[in-house]
Amino acid sequence: MSKRFNQYTFQSWKRNFKGVCRQLIIPFTIFQGIRTFIFPTVFDVLLLAIFIGLALSFHYEWM
Structure with a gap:
């Protein structure tokens, strides 16, 4: 017999990943803003x- 997929396990994993992203997006954005101010390239912008x-989508819970 094949093993059945448990949807609640996936939702827990997805919730944990979303929480980690929510915690890390602000420091990455601040660092990228400083980097863009110093070395303004198209990729950085x-x-x-x-x-x-x-960051806005996590703040307003659009995702």
């Missing part, structure tokens, strides 16, 4: 915009 978008 795009990455900063993505981090700001993720």
